[in-house]
Amino acid sequence: MEFENEYQQQIPQSRYECLLFDVDDTLYPLSSGLSAECTKNIKEYMVKKLDIEESKVLEMCVQLYKDYGTTMAGLRAIGYDFDDDDYHSFVHGRLPYEYLKPDPVLKSLLNSLPFRKVIFSNANKAHVAEVLGRLGLGDCFDDVICFESLNHKTQTVNASKSDNEPVGLLPKSPIVCKPSENAFQQAFKMASINPHKTLFFDDSIRNIQTAKLTGLTTVWVGSSQRKNGVDYALESIHNIREAVPELWESVNKSKDVQCSQKIAIETPVEA
Numbered sequence: 452m453e454f455e456n457e458y459q460q461q462i463p464q465s466r467y468e469c470l471l472f473d474v475d476d477t478l479y480p481l482s483s484g485l486s487a488e489c490t491k492n493i494k495e496y497m498v499k500k501l502d503i504e505e506s507k508v509l510e511m512c513v514q515l516y517k518d519y520g521t522t523m524a525g526l527r528a529i530g531y532d533f534d535d536d537d538y539h540s541f542v543h544g545r546l547p548y549e550y551l552k553p554d555p556v557l558k559s560l561l562n563s564l565p566f567r568k569v570i571f572s573n574a575n576k577a578h579v580a581e582v583l584g585r586l587g588l589g590d591c592f593d594d595v596i597c598f599e600s601l602n603h604k605t606q607t608v609n610a611s612k613s614d615n616e617p618v619g620l621l622p623k624s625p626i627v628c629k630p631s632e633n634a635f636q637q638a639f640k641m642a643s644i645n646p647h648k649t650l651f652f653d654d655s656i657r658n659i660q661t662a663k664l665t666g667l668t669t670v671w672v673g674s675s676q677r678k679n680g681v682d683y684a685l686e687s688i689h690n691i692r693e694a695v696p697e698l699w700e701s702v703n704k705s706k707d708v709q710c711s712q713k714i715a716i717e718t719p720v721e722a
């Protein structure tokens with residue numbers, strides 16, 4: 452027993468115990484064209500279902516996304532009432548998912564890292580599952596935090612009753628989503644995440660900057676620029692190994708210690 456404790460203590464503790472990933476434009480590139488199709492569907496929803504004038508849609512879409520993290524959260528904040536499932540099936544349900552192809556390189560990178568891996572997406576569950584399935588990553592993650600995890604059906608449409616944090620002087624949204632700090636804190640609770648031992652990957656700089664405030668170590672995907680709040684920046688998720696080599700170093704050190712311990716255990720037996 453004494454030996455077991457000593458053995459455990461000598462295995463180097465990794466700086467990380469969990470990897471937290473956004474999905475869209477993070478696990479696959481913006482160049483896939485899926486996000487552009489998504490924006491097209493959002494604009495169509497605003498015109499056809501919410502009767503918003505077509506000439507105003509683009510500007511509104513951009514502004515609401517900027518202010519609230521998702522256009523959907525922004526639309527609800529400024530008083531539009533619609534069914535979440537109807538929105539998601541119109542916006543995500545009609546996406547050309549065939550644009551996404553299996554990514555065995557990413558799968559192998561993820562599988563080589565013995566950390567807990569959790570998805571944290573603003574999108575709905577069906578979309579996340581479809582994307583992960585298309586990329587061939589369906590079995591790479593231990594937990595999924597998505598729209599439905601943070602927004603329950605019973606939640607009132609009345610924005611004033613929202614527990615989402617205020618966005619400056621703008622009206623509050625009843626929808627909880629990144630980059631609100633509340634969304635991060637709820638995700639940590641739900642998935643038992645210690646932000647100080649977690650590496651967070653996202654393509655949105657606003658999500659990255661809030662993430663940094665919560666204690667997460669941040670990886671901005673899709674850009675090699677270093678900005679405030681960014682710990683690591685990588686053009687593609689495929690560059691994890693080059694950008695964050697310490698992830699594998701801790702794995703290798705752990706293996707080395709286990710290996711030398713094994714020899715130490717075996718030697719007296721052989722003598």
Ligand SMILES: [Mg+2]
Binds near residue numbers: 473474476477654655
């Ligand atoms: Mg994203």
